[in-house]
Amino acid sequence: MTKETLTWAVNQLTLRKRVVMASVVQTSGSVPGKVGARLAIAENASGFHGTIGGAGLELKVLNRCHELMLEQFEPFGEVLTFGLNKGAKGYEVQPLDSLCGGRVTVSIEVIIPPPHVLLMGGGHCASALVTTIESLNWNHSVSDSRIEYCNTELFPTATELIHSSVDDFLAAESINTIRRFSDILLLGHDWSEDQERLLGLLKLCQDGDSIPDGRNFPRIGVIGSRSKWQSFSRAATEQGVNSEQLDSVICPIGLNIGAESPEEIAIAVTAQILSLAKGVSPADENWRQSL
Numbered sequence: 001m002t003k004e005t006l007t008w009a010v011n012q013l014t015l016r017k018r019v020v021m022a023s024v025v026q027t028s029g030s031v032p033g034k035v036g037a038r039l040a041i042a043e044n045a046s047g048f049h050g051t052i053g054g055a056g057l058e059l060k061v062l063n064r065c066h067e068l069m070l071e072q073f074e075p076f077g078e079v080l081t082f083g084l085n086k087g088a089k090g091y092e093v094q095p096l097d098s099l100c101g102g103r104v105t106v107s108i109e110v111i112i113p114p115p116h117v118l119l120m121g122g123g124h125c126a127s128a129l130v131t132t133i134e135s136l137n138w139n140h141s142v143s144d145s146r147i148e149y150c151n152t153e154l155f156p157t158a159t160e161l162i163h164s165s166v167d168d169f170l171a172a173e174s175i176n177t178i179r180r181f182s183d184i185l186l187l188g189h190d191w192s193e194d195q196e197r198l199l200g201l202l203k204l205c206q207d208g209d210s211i212p213d214g215r216n217f218p219r220i221g222v223i224g225s226r227s228k229w230q231s232f233s234r235a236a237t238e239q240g241v242n243s244e245q246l247d248s249v250i251c252p253i254g255l256n257i258g259a260e261s262p263e264e265i266a267i268a269v270t271a272q273i274l275s276l277a278k279g280v281s282p283a284d285e286n287w288r289q290s291l
Contacts (some may be wrong), residue, residue, distance in 0.1 A: 004201070005038045005050035012042035013113040014139075016180050019043070020065040022108045024052050025079070029102030032057060041065050047254055052106065057082055057094070061106055068110050073290060074279065076110040114138050116159065116180060118218070120197055122149035125223065128266035129185070130155065131164060134213035136270070145193065157261050161252070166193055170200040174209030181218040183273055191224070198222060198249070202241045212248045214276060221253035221269070255282055 009019045016262075021040040024033045028144035033053025039062070047177065048065075052058055060082065082104050116139040119126040126142060133140045134157060141160035150163045162169060178184075182232045184201065188194040201212075201220055210217040222229065229251045236246050254268030255275070275282055 002036055002038050002050070005040055008049045009040045011112070012040075012045065013111065014180075016113045016116060016182060017043040017045065018069065018113065019111040020069050020108065021111060022052055022061045022065055022106050025107050026105035027102060031102035031104050033104065039065075041069060042237070043069060053104075057104060058199060061108070064108060068108065072110040073112075074110075075112050075247065077107060079105060079107050081105045113182075115182040115273055116141065117273065118143060118181040118184045119187055120144070120184060121189060121194070122146070122154060123187060123189055124262040125187050125265055126185075127154065128262035129269060130157070131263075132266045132270040136274070140280055144188075146189075149189075155239060166196045166200065168195075170204070173204065175204060175210065175217070178204060178218060179216075182214050182277065183219045184219065185269065186220070186222045191228055191231075194224070195235055198232055199236060199239050199241070202236060202245050202249075203239070206241060207247055211245060219248045219273075219276060221272075222251040223265075224251060 002076075005021075007069060009021055012019050019040055019042050021038060024035050024037040027033075027035055031049070031053065032055055037050070037052045039048050039050035039052050039058070041062070048062060052061060061080075064080070114137060115133075117129070117133055119129060119142045119143045122142045122144040130140055135147040139159045140155075140157075141162065142150050142155045142158050143160075143162035143164070145163070145165050147163050150161050152161065164172070178201075186194040186197055188197070198220065205212055205217045208217065212218060212220045222232065224232075232251075233246060250272070253272065254265055255272045257264070257268050257271075259265045271282075
C-alpha cells in the first residue's frame with residue numbers, strides 16, 4: 001500500500017496538484033497503523049489514498065490534512081503525536097477516544113509540485129531554457145508548428161512534444177488540462193503565431209473565470225519588444241480581454257539583469273519563474289540590508 005500511495009502522490013504532482021501526505025514515523029504499544037503507513041490527499045481530488053490504520057486516528061489526521069490543503073500554498077510540515085486513549089497525557093500528545101492504549105507519531109507534509117514550463121517555440125531561447133530548467137529538476141514541454149523545432153532529437157527529455165498549429169493546440173486544451181503547466185512562455189519565431197496563442201490562452205483563462213497567476217491558470221510570459229507588446233495589447237483589448245488578465249501577462253520576460261544572449265535570457269527567465277513560484281521578490285531586502 002505504501003508504494004501505491006507514493007506512486008499515486010507522484011502522479012498527482014505531475015498533474016500540478018498539491019499533495020498532503022501523512023506518514024506514521026514512530027509507534028509504541030498497541031496501535032492500528034505501523035511505521036511506514038501512509039495516506040495522502042490531492043488538490044481538487046475526491047477521497048484519499050492509503051491508510052494509517054483507520055478508526056479515530058485516521059479521521060483526526062485526515063481532517064488535519066484537509067485543513068492544511070486549504071491553508072498552505074508553500075512547502076510545510078509538522079509532526080503530531082496521538083495517545084490512543086482518553087487519558088493520554090503529555091504536552092505534546094493529543095488524546096483520542098480509543099481503547100488501543102498506544103502512541104502514534106505522524107508527520108504531515110504539504111508537497112508543492114515543481115514548475116512545469118511549456119515553451120511555445122522551439123528555437124534558441126527554448127534550447128537554452130531547457131538547460132537551466134533541467135538543472136533545477138523542473139519539468140518542461142515544447143510546442144511548435146514546425147516539426148524540425150519540436151522533436152525528440154532537439155528535446156529528448158521533454159515531458160510533452162506538441163507539434164500542432166495554434167488552432168489545433170487551443171482546441172485540444174481546456175481550463176482543466178492547461179493547468180498541468182505552471183508557466184507558458186511564448187517564444188515563437190512568428191509574431192502572428194504568438195499573438196494568436198496569447199489571445200487564445202487569455203480567452204481560455206477568461207472563460208474559466210481565472211487569472212494567469214500560476215495557481216488557477218498558468219503564468220503567461222511573452223518574449224518581445226515594446227512595439228510587439230503594444231500590438232498584442234491592442235489586439236487583446238479589441239477581443240474583449242479584461243485589463244486584469246492582460247496586466248497579469250509578463251512581458252518582457254526575465255529579471256532585468258541585462259540579458260542578451262539566449263543563455264543569459266534563460267538565466268533571467270528561470271530566475272523570474274523561481275521568484276514567482278516561491279513568492280519572493282528580488283527587490284526584497286536580504287538579511288544584511290535589513291540590519
